[in-house]
Amino acid sequence: MKPKDTSVRYLLSSSPHAHASVSVTRLMLDVILALLPTTAAGIAFFGWPALWTVLTCVVSAVATEALCRRAMGREQTVGDLSAVLTGLLLALNLPAGLPLWMAAAGSVFAIAIAKQVFGGLGMNPFNPALAARAFLLISFTGPMTTWLKPFWWRSPEAMTTATPLATQEFPGFADLFLGIMPGCIGEVSALALLVGAAYLLVRRVITWHIPVAFLATCAACALVLGGAPVHVQLLSGGIVLGACFMATDYVTSPASAKGKLIFGCGCGLLCMLIRRFGAYPEGCSFAILIMNAFAPLISRWTKPKPFGAK
Amino acid sequence: MKTVTSPFRFKGGVHPDYNKELARDLPIETLSCPAELVVSLSQHLGAPATCLVKPGDYVVKGQVLGSRTGFISLAVHAPANGIVKAVEPRLTASGGQSPAVVLDTTAPAPEGVDPTERVLAPLDWQTAPREDLLRRIEEAGICGMGGAGFPTCVKLNPPPGKRCEFLIVNGAECEPYLCADHRVMIERADRIRTGVEIMRRVLGDPAVRIAVEANKPEAIAALERAFADIAGDVEIVVLPVLYPQGSEKHQIYATVGRVVPEPPALPIDVGCVVENVGTVAAIADAVEKGKILLSRVTTVSGDAVATPKNVEAPIGTSYADLIAFCGGTKGTPAKMISGGTMMGFAVATDRIPTTKTTSGLLLLSERRVFRYSSQACINCGRCLRACPMNLDVAEIGKAVESDDMAEAESLHVMSCIECGACSFSCPAYRPLTQHCRRAKGTIRARLAAARAAVASAKATT
Amino acid sequence: MLIAxxxxxxxxxxxxxxxxxxxxxxxxxxxxxxxxVSAALPGANCGGCGFPGCDGYARALVAGKAPNGACAAGGAAxxxxxxxxxGLEAASVTxxxxxxxxxxxxxxxxxxxxYNGLCDCGLAAATAGGDKGCRYGCxxxxxxxxxxxxxxxxxTDGLAKVEKRLCIGCGxxxxACPRRLIELVPADATIHVLCNNPVRGPEVRKVCGTGCLGCHLCERNAGGPAAGHFTFSGFLAKVNYENPPTDEQLAAKCPAKCISVDPHWESAE
Amino acid sequence: MSYYLMILVGAVLVNNFVLSRFLGCCPFLGVSKRTETALGMSGAVVFVMTVAAAVTWCVDRWLLQPNGLGYVHTLAFILVIAALVQFIDIAMKRFLPALHAALGIFLPLITTNCAVLGAAEINCKQGSGFFESVFFSFSAALGFGFALLVFSGLREKLAHANPPACFRGVAVALVAGGLLSLAFMGFSGLVKLPY
Incomplete structure (x- = not known):
């Protein structure tokens, strides 16, 4: 029989006993908040289809994660909002008019294949949203490359068109910056994206290394390889969205500052190469995916030197 | 003597909320001798003292209870008069048990025993030879009071061929909640000055740097008054408020800009000796007044203590007595910590005695406590930026989680100083410090086994 | 065709x-x-012989740098x-x-x-001695x-138990145990004292319901101290495995119920 | 000169032997657990494929074509490659024992490796010149090594992942390999190449 328990029960844990009270859920919430202006701009420009695409992607992402975790018999991780973020990021990378079942299929692929198969958050080698976008782009090239014109309901006859990069005729700087041009939901409004990115930098959720390296290399390549004027190249084709939100995904990019710089430059270089020579008009998501594959090697070669080591 | 701000800033470090205002301005109060004292025989780094007393003996304050065994060890003295009730293993703050002498201080002194305190003959530090000063520091049982407890007589006696160019007095006290050193600097600045003079004579007149964090202006003022007219190269270096500024390697870098190489290198290899302000004051008492180290200042604080205090209590006082002296608990404490919140030990019971290295006792309520949930690492790099030793902590954590100690060793885990900055800043609440501790323990055990195998192989051939 | x-x-x-x-x-x-030689070894690479796997042990054996019989897994065979x-003389292996x-x-x-931390005994012991009352127990x-x-x-229920048939005695x-609770005992011994706490009985009773009280009853029931079946360190009984007790009734007569009887069985080979 | 650069970029990035043509997948999965062994294996494959290309080209152009025996070239190539790999295995054991210890079991794997035979077949089908086919095999082997190196980085990251029980080991590696080839599809069309 067990003796009577008299002692007070304290919490026993290893040092340290203080914490910076930042949590994974808080980080994901910050990124979602940073994406709200871009989502609002996308819905404002492209109307109801954009809203349905965003809702479909987020709901099916969360549902898929819940189902996968139950199937794997593991504790539910829907609470850490990473599935919501992946759904939202995927939606922002899709054209507004995409049939909803394709968007849902993309979300299922993103969560089930690109993330949960490897064991959940933190273990996926590739950015789930971008892997799903590549999957959709190759499976349904047609619907993925027809974009709604902004405010299409004003001139219903010419609803769909190609992006400026494809048609090579470019709107003025104001429209470019504000985002009054065809393209995916999240990649058009550079202003909204930069506001979101500034919020993340201030909240120290991301560091400047990847976005700056990415955009600088893109600008340099645009000058060297020619093609459209530099500012147009930078502001179109999802480079700002890719640099500030997709490439800075913690899990699939190196953790050290030096590693981040190399990763950013690599993304920029590949993006411009694919755009200039490749078959796809827009190379940003493939560039980041390929650099995700290099991330483990980069962090292996940019190991920090311990304080006092030779 | 001049006051400078530190020109060097090491990479990494974190800013926990310091909560020093709870006990910063409270003067040191003395706890009179409690009914029972438990004097641990291994209060210092190195071999425990060999016990010289048996149950039933009557001992007088200052009398030797356990003598020094081996080079890195120290004698242990009776903190008060009393009868030895028992010599048995007793709980220690770090979770294990170590042999201790239990004294009942209420017992009357039998006749024929002189109950006055045993005091050593005072020495004049200006003229006494270096060896006498060193032996006095050893006889007084003085060890590092910052937390490690390294015998000071060994640290102040560098091996031949190694010269001490800088004596660094560690007044950083970067641990949250703790104000013991802060109060010692304010109220006993003159003793610190004498202690520095003594140590300069022992170490062959090195340059002196007194390191104090910028959040202790009163301490800096008090030290400036005490050291106003001191001769020689003495500087007060004001350090930026950053945890872990008090770590030996980082204090050396912050004050003199030298980098201590990886283990097994020691600070003396770069010509520096770092000593805690409490220890320096104790050296002054030992030489000038012949007083043995029998009590120390401990901060009892936290939001679950009725009235936080800085208490000077005899060594061996139980935590329960300390808490009672501070008016008992307030609300229901969720966690009791011996030391500060960053490097202190969580303890399960208040029947644990204080030792020469107990710098603090904290009682935290449920609001101030968090739980490790060890979620998956999202590779955010916060622990990399936080680590003052610039280690790749995320990879070490993953390697240790999949039992790959060889990879952990190749990631330099043996350089980890277990300061806790990584677990502090991890958003996934991963116990990274515990991972590093486990890796270091396993690697040390393997190295010890290898040494034993080599020794036994040499013995058999 | 022929050319091809x-x-x-x-x-x-x-x-x-x-x-x-x-x-x-x-x-x-x-x-x-x-x-x-490496073909003769079991190939479990358990490292019990102290060498990196069976191949390492085989090379050391052939080079004469390793004692024969160190392979606990293989045993006598x-x-x-x-x-x-x-061509060496075979060492006996119990x-x-x-x-x-x-x-x-x-x-x-x-x-x-x-306890809120990693699931490892060494770390739990280093965190205030773990969350179980006894400072000497599992x-x-x-x-x-x-x-x-x-x-x-x-x-099971916070207590380790060794399955005798699977154990190869590699040690x-x-x-691994931070409290040194595990001992390699002869396989054919049947009576065991399952406690490691040398403190006085009343103290033990405060923390554990089945700790050894040091009452010496087991020694008396097994023919007194002269029979030499048990040795005592502090208030803890220890079985003397050179001359082990065999009376199965000892377990029933132990007031603390901390003596166990393991069924005697012939090991596999 | 730019023609050879196009062959190189074509073989390494655009039509990578493993990631686009799906040749040589068994060593790709078997050897990529650690980056060191991956590098060693790539070195061996580059050497073997280049030498094999040269030898097979000579056999095809001097022995089979003149006698009108084009139809037996696959069988002849397999014989040549098998003998060649065995010879390299013995030579490596004699001169590079350390590397041989690390790659011991994988060398015979190269014999049955479809990448080596694949390169020889493509050269034969294209009917390209000696130097051009050797260079193509060399760049194809470089592509194989490049993919192997990148994949070994991924595998070491997956070592710390904890996939569900049924996906542990090679299964999750295959999924990662699939995603890697999905990513490499971005390079398609980078270079306008005949093959």
Missing amino acids: IAVIAGIGFVGALALAIADRYLAVKEDPRIGL VATEIARIL RRVALVKCCGSRSETIRVGD LGYGACANVCPQHAISI KCVS
Whole structure:
């Protein structure tokens, strides 16, 4: 029989006993908040289809994660909002008019294949949203490359068109910056994206290394390889969205500052190469995916030197 | 003597909320001798003292209870008069048990025993030879009071061929909640000055740097008054408020800009000796007044203590007595910590005695406590930026989680100083410090086994 | 058609010729006995012999740098086989198994705290001594189970238990346990004292329901101190495995119920 | 000159032997557990494929074509490659024992490796010149090594992942390999190449 328990029960844990009270859920919430202006701009420009695409992607992402975790018999991780973020990021990378079942299929692929198969958050080698976008782009090239014109309901006859990069005729700087041009939901409004990115930098959720390296290399390549004027190249084709939100995904990019710089430059270089020579008009998501594959090697070669080591 | 701000800033470090205002301005109060004292025989780094007393003996304050065994060890003295009730293993703050002498201080002194305190003959530090000063520091049982407890007589006696160019007095006290050193600097600045003079004579007149964090202006003022007219190269270096500024390697870098190489290198290899302000004051008492180290200042604080205090209590006082002296608990404490919140030990019971290295006792309520949930690492790099030793902590954590100690060793885990900055800043609440501790323990055990195998192989051939 | 067959045969022949020449002039000498010895070893690579796997032990044996019979997993059979190959005289190996000397599961002992940290006994012991009341008993966080190559140790209700049939006596769990609770005892011993706490009885009773009280009843029932079946350190009884007690009734007569009877069985071979 | 650069970029990035043509997948999965062994294996494959290309080209152009035996070239190539790999295995054991210890079991794997035979077949089908086909095999082997190196980085990251029980080991590696080839599809069309 067990003796009577008299002692007070304290919490026993290893040092340290203080914490910076930042949590994974808080980080994901910050990124979602940073994406709200871009989502609002996308819905404002492209109307109801954009809203349905965003809702479909987020709901099916969360549902898929819940189902996968139950199937794997593991504790539910829907609470850490990473599935919501992946759904939202995927939606922002899709054209507004995409049939909803394709968007849902993309979300299922993103969560089930690109993330949960490897064991959940933190273990996926590739950015789930971008892997799903590549999957959709190759499976349904047609619907993925027809974009709604902004405010299409004003001139219903010419609803769909190609992006400026494809048609090579470019709107003025104001429209470019504000985002009054065809393209995916999240990649058009550079202003909204930069506001979101500034919020993340201030909240120290991301560091400047990847976005700056990415955009600088893109600008340099645009000058060297020619093609459209530099500012147009930078502001179109999802480079700002890719640099500030997709490439800075913690899990699939190196953790050290030096590693981040190399990763950013690599993304920029590949993006411009694919755009200039490749078959796809827009190379940003493939560039980041390929650099995700290099991330483990980069962090292996940019190991920090311990304080006092030779 | 001049006051400078530190020109060097090491990479990494974190800013926990310091909560020093709870006990910063409270003067040191003395706890009179409690009914029972438990004097641990291994209060210092190195071999425990060999016990010289048996149950039933009557001992007088200052009398030797356990003598020094081996080079890195120290004698242990009776903190008060009393009868030895028992010599048995007793709980220690770090979770294990170590042999201790239990004294009942209420017992009357039998006749024929002189109950006055045993005091050593005072020495004049200006003229006494270096060896006498060193032996006095050893006889007084003085060890590092910052937390490690390294015998000071060994640290102040560098091996031949190694010269001490800088004596660094560690007044950083970067641990949250703790104000013991802060109060010692304010109220006993003159003793610190004498202690520095003594140590300069022992170490062959090195340059002196007194390191104090910028959040202790009163301490800096008090030290400036005490050291106003001191001769020689003495500087007060004001350090930026950053945890872990008090770590030996980082204090050396912050004050003199030298980098201590990886283990097994020691600070003396770069010509520096770092000593805690409490220890320096104790050296002054030992030489000038012949007083043995029998009590120390401990901060009892936290939001679950009725009235936080800085208490000077005899060594061996139980935590329960300390808490009672501070008016008992307030609300229901969720966690009791011996030391500060960053490097202190969580303890399960208040029947644990204080030792020469107990710098603090904290009682935290449920609001101030968090739980490790060890979620998956999202590779955010916060622990990399936080680590003052610039280690790749995320990879070490993953390697240790999949039992790959060889990879952990190749990631330099043996350089980890277990300061806790990584677990502090991890958003996934991963116990990274515990991972590093486990890796270091396993690697040390393997190295010890290898040494034993080599020794036994040499013995058999 | 014939030319095709001739050409193919020609290519094959030229290739074979080149290989034959290379095989003779570029061969690398290696002691054949290493192959034989590593074939005789069980190949579990458990490291119980102290060498990196069976191949490492085989090379050391052939080079004469390792004692024969160090392979606990193989036991006597392997030792005699290696002795035959290397022409040594075979060392005798009595079969030993691991025994966890504690029976204080969570339902028998008081809890002194809520442990919140990694599931490892060494770390739990270093965090205020773990959350179980007894400072000498099993912490139940499975450091021994994690290190056992044969998965012979299971943790139930915070207490480790060794499955005697699976244990090969490699001793890895002995060094893994931070409280040194596990001892290698002869496989055929049946009576065991499952406690490690040398403190006085009333103190033990405060923390554990089945701890040894040091009452010496087991010694008296087994023929008194002269019979030499038990030795005592502090208030803790220890079985003397050179001359072990065999009376199965000792377990029933022990007031603390911390003596266990293991059924006597012949090991596999 | 730019023609050879196009062959190189074509073979390494655009039509990578493993990631686009799906040739040589068994060593790709078997050897990529650690980056060191991956590098060693790539070195061996580059050497073997280049030498094999040269030898097979000679056999095809001087022995089979003149006698009108084009149809037996696959069988002849397999014989040549098998003998060649065995010879390299013995030579490596004699001169580079350390590397041989690390790659011991994988060398015979190269014999049955479809990448080596694949390169020889493509050269034969294209009917390209000696130097051009050797260079193509060399760049194809470089592509194989490049993919192997990148994949070994991924595998070491996956070593710390904890996939569900049924996906542990090679299964999750295959999924990662699939995603890697999905990513490499981005390079398609980078270079306008005949093959």
